Amino acid sequence: MQSEHPNFTPLLDTETLEPSDVVCPFYSPQFFNALHLAGCTGVEQGWQAAHFNYQQWILPGYFKQHSYGEYIFDWSIAQAVEQAGVNYYPKWVCQLPFTPISMSQPAFLRKQMPAQQQPTSLAELVAELLEQLAKRNVLTAQFLYPHASLAKQLAPLMLTRHSIQFYWQNQNYRDFKDYLDGLNQKRAKDVRRERRKVSEMGIECRWLNAEELTADAIKRFMPFYQRTYLKRSGHAGYLNQDFFLKWLLTFRDRVHLVEALKSGETVACALFIESNDELYGRYYGSYCETDFLHFEICYYQAIEYAIARKFTRVNPGVQGEHKVRRGFAPELTPSYYRYFNSSLERSIAAAFQQETRELRQYLNYLNQRLPFKASALSGD
Structure with missing residues (x-):
């Protein structure tokens, strides 16, 4: 699937970031490339590397044939959609495979760009990606645990789904x-x-x-x-x-x-x-x-x-x-979903809203069980 459009590539250029420039070793070209080269991700594994290249940005992502290894799961949604006669997969997912942590950067930046290209914003990156995925007849694009800067661009355009991290x-x-x-x-x-x-x-x-x-x-x-x-x-x-x-x-x-x-x-x-x-x-x-x-x-x-x-x-x-x-x-941690089917997206939006209400109640329950003295919580 990635060969259909040159904007999606299976490997990241390790010259984009040197190891010493990496904020977190999880979010690094070396992490994603090691997964690919070691055979942990690939077509047979249902994790087809499809990192999106646009202007100075490189946004890691995968075309997936299942929902394993995500830790914020959509199995029940996929089952309901497929029972209605709609193919849920492949989907495009931006996340750290098998690693439920928030990304330490919004995307990778190229060190050098062709002279004729002009830098673009994160908002333009997201808009171009969604347009490309819509053309490919992908049902859903998902951003799991994105960096806060990227999340700010995603929130107005996509459904928000929350999970809890500690x-x-x-x-x-x-x-x-x-x-x-x-x-x-x-x-x-x-x-x-x-x-x-x-x-x-x-x-x-x-x-x-x-x-x-x-x-x-x-x-x-x-x-x-x-x-x-x-x-x-x-x-x-x-x-x-x-x-x-x-x-x-x-x-x-x-x-x-x-x-x-x-x-x-x-x-x-x-x-x-x-x-x-x-x-x-x-x-x-x-x-x-x-x-x-x-x-x-x-x-x-x-x-x-x-x-x-x-x-x-x-x-x-x-x-x-x-x-x-x-x-x-x-802590409540947001992830973001776009379904390229408006009626389906409305139904899923209601489910996510109910899920968030329940998670907030659970969050309150957990916070009441924190072991800190009142003076420690207040900073006195």
Whole structure:
């Protein structure tokens, strides 16, 4: 499909952004290209890379034949549409594949443009993209977790759909104890108990930094990543070892593996990615069946590291009320949908509005369960 129009391309020019220019390693040409070259995305996988090129802009995207790997799902909509005799797929989706995080930039910018071309605005980029997709008889275009600057252009033109993500915010804490002092007494006691239980199991956590992030370390990480997917979904995960080697070794100065060691043996592992001011935790896996170790690696180790390095927040991934009890606050995050069928779009708009009302109620419920003292919330 991408060959029908030169504006859609399967690979991104890595000269567009050098690794040192990248705000977040997830949103980088190297990330998208590694997915393609390692075979994690492609026609057979139902993720046909179709990055939109227009003037100075390059907007990553995919023609998709399903809704797997998005984490803000539209399966029920697709089923209803297909039952009505309308083909829902292929759809064009702008997102980080298999990675539900907000994009760190609105789009990629070329370093150089042909002399005859004039710079265009984000609004013009969006308008041109929607026009091109409408000509291709694509039913829907979707922008999942877009950057705020791009979202401002999308909001007047498209349906807004919300989801909930969780973030730990650094309130200029001096250290982990300072953070605990801001929690109510019960929750602070629970956190100390959970950390003590891990220590009593004889488990120590080790952060692997740039010089230690070798190919062998990444190969050690893979069985843990795969184990989590096998337990939850019955498959070995969307991402393969070739992808992780291509991507992580490119950004090794901004990537960390955290290994949990017991008697010298690695029993759990997780990946952390640094952006300019945010720490992302992903892909935890363990051969040690205890929730406390999950909390230690994914939350408490991350919080300690973020405080020490003065990151403004930690993004631990989607889902889970257990995050709220440990100080990760919920936020509504917008995504945007265009359906090139006006009657269908009106029906879906009503469904999204009802969904947002329910999510706001759930957000209020979660906020009431945050563990912070009133004085910590007010900044006193």
